[in-house]
Amino acid sequence: MTELVSTIAGSSPRTHAAKRLSILDAATMVFCRDGFASASIETIAAEAGVSRQTIYNHYTDKERLFTAVVKDMTERANATLFATLAAFPERPVDLAAELVDFAAKLASNCLCNRDCIILRKLIQAEGERYPELFAPWRTLGPERAWAAIGARFAKLHHLGYLEIEDPDIAARQFQALVNADLYVGTLLGDKPTEAQIRAAATQAVNTFLKAYGKTAARH
Template identity: 50%
Template sequence: MAILDAAKRAFVRDGVGTVSIDAIAMEAGVSRQTVYNQLGDKDQLFRAVIEDVTTRSSASLMAVLVSFPSKPDDIQTALTDFAVGLLSRCLCDIDGRTLIMLLEKEAYRYPELFLAWKEYGPGKDWPLIAGHFARLAHEGYLDIDDASLAARQFMALIRADLPNDQGPCVRPSEEALHRAASMGVSTFLRAFGARQH
């Protein structure tokens, strides 16, 4: 929807407190009254943006989870390919970056959205990711005691070396995504790789 896309850009660029409904309406090419009629006031519009972005981000994550390695010949290559998919289609796509930026900037004003986001977005997906890591551990590919912890650390590690000086709406290059994924997976496997006996 044009209004949500315009609001998303304006909120990221200017902040919720600064941007006006008039500016969003102008950017969307609609009247101020159309914004109010379809989505309500600015707080309601912000909530609609968060819901829209989390819905799309969660759908992207579910699509990427299908590619999680199963009985891989080379665990490092398989996890790196999976990590590149996560970065490319979830964490570094425009919706993922927008969501992180908005929550960093606005969470103190809208603390309830943190709870809604965790419940509606990644919060419900963590058990699925952890379940995949638990399966790899059960099959002997990884040495993991706490699959949920391993999943969280995997996600943190593959994001650790992403460039962060390009702004919230600029996607890192494919080379940067592959480099971050590769370094993150290497570190992850040093901690959680199957021990040789």
């Protein structure tokens, strides 16, 4: 009997978490498809396979559910970014080539990532009308990414590989250059090929190093 109670008790958190994940996944799809104003809790509940009351029990109202969707996608996007930062060249032998490798991974893993694409579409569609619903993204999103990449550029500057006055600005410019040739296509549903990503990364790094590169590193 004790084992049975333990098993049931142990399964409850998993069931709760599974419902929560199902609601978030369904809400993401419905909000992206229908927009915030047109999306209904009834539709989300049907897609998630739960009752309306279950959604209200978890999130209280549609505004808090939307905010939870934005927060969840932002956190997943950040996790992908920080995993990708492992490819950033710390003490490069060939700075240009290693930055191209990193830029290609950044584009593939982040810009072309499903969560990032959906989040950008939601921001474009709803950001102006409902800016308060994107508070988690403003708090947890791009500024963390810029700071993380900027810190690595600052290290390359101190090691003598780059000449940078403001690493945070350099990080924003680097991301903008990497995204420049791919951004519109991804918004329209295109999936760039590896060759296209590589070409975009190469062009971005060439332009970036013309602004911030040094002829030789200090040792």
